[in-house]
Amino acid sequence: MGGINREHVRLHGVPCLLVDQVVEAAEYYRDRLGFTHVELLEDPPVAAVVRRGSAAVLLQAVTQSGDVSLRQFAEQAWDALFExxxxxxxxxxxRRRHADVQVGLGITPVSNRTLEVRDKWGNVLAFAERADRRRLNARRIARAAVPAPVRRSWAQARRDREDRPHQRELHRFCRSLRGSDPFYMYFTRGLLHWVYQAQRHVPADVNLVLLxxxxxxxxVDWLRANVDRPLHNIRLGVDDNTTWEFLFSANxxxxxxxxxxxxVLAPQLFTEMATIADDVAVNGIWTYPVADGLPIACTHFAFVNLQAAHALQRGGAAMSxxxxxxxGSNISLMHPRTHCRVPSPRQRRELLKVLPPDAHGRPCPPGGSPFFDTLVAYQVSAYANGYRTHPVRPLAHRTEDSLGETANGKRVWQQDMSPEVVHVGGVSYYQRYFHSPALRAMYLAAEYAMLRGLVDRLPASYGGRLARITTGLAHHRLRPSDAVALVHHHLTEDRGLPGPAADQVLGGKP
Incomplete structure (x- = not known):
């Protein structure tokens, strides 16, 4: 029987986007987004086809100006998707073309590596990494040929070789420190505004060390000139997990x-945190329960009894x-080097002394998490060997099991805040995470609040950062003048902080 073989009909979709200036939009897509082949339709142009490789976009004229994106109808909508x-x-x-990258290499239902860009007219374009079948098959063959423990061992050995010289440098630096037991503040590039604002609240007699x-x-030059604190720059780009391992070794x-x-709005907290009992492995502010209600501390503000760590190590029970x-997963959303170690058989037995087993007989990570987060396995192993975690303040951290709950019709947030201490969370990686627009707007507003009065004193690159934040606020229909008020309202109305405490967080006198 004749006719078309529908299996072999080749279809190529072309997203159709609305813009109010066709020629300007075509030039924008060419210069900022790399769609270098431009075809204007009719004279004067009523539309344009722009192409980059095999991808094409039809830009169509619309009489209205302003935001024409589908996102005005659905919070997470995209106007176009490219593989x-x-x-x-x-x-x-x-980034080289200075495109307005809204979310960088985050996880979405479409792909584990998705990039989101917004054009000048509010259209939101997503670029998702497509799985290369040939590479996947080659990877499967390689994995089948080399057992997983061997591959993990090779990868860890490679990381250890990379880390070793930087670990030695930090070891020398830590041993040179004078004064009371130090509190370390770790950070990566582009975050000086957060570092500066947080350290303002740390009393001068606290041995705060910038890392x-x-x-x-x-x-580095700016910090040495403007912040009177010891500073060490780890030359290698490392994540907080690697830094924790370095500190356990170096101190x-x-x-x-x-x-x-x-x-930290209450200075006495530093004294209380640094006062640690012999049978306590970790002092913490935010905690959540593991099996039998035993508290586990989050790392946001924590203090470690290193003598307990050494005792665990001597007994062969220590975990990193x-x-x-x-x-042995890699969690690249957090940092390119963030990876998980795999518990040894002995460590697994130690964890099972405290935690219930899963269907495979392995200890379950607390709180419904798919992995043991930073310092968690260490604290559980400490419990198994007679040490405990001490909550210096009873502030709750809510885990995967309890997030999304509501109470009296109000949202329950992941962490408590108090007039003594406030933790924001995620400021170093929120741009790689597909938050809801409302929460993303809150992050942008918080960034603006931290940066607005400081930008003229910071390195020149921070001027560009403030401009990008201001543009991001505009996409959420927020003026810069509204940003601080939005965060203040959130802190006082949603999180229950007194007004003076919110003022302190937002740059008032410590």
């Missing part, structure tokens, strides 16, 4: 950790402060 083979190369090119990773010279005394988005899971 790409090399998302890293595309991301590099788009940067892969900072450019301009940021010979107890130490604390303070996140750059943790604002890093992440653990059963596959």
């Amino acid at each position: 790409v083979d090399d998302i890293e190369a595309l991301a590099t090119d788009l 940067g990773s892969d900072l450019p010279d301009a940021e 010979d005394r107890n130490f604390g950790w303070l996140d750059i988005d943790c604002f 402060p890093t992440n653990y899971d059963w596959n």
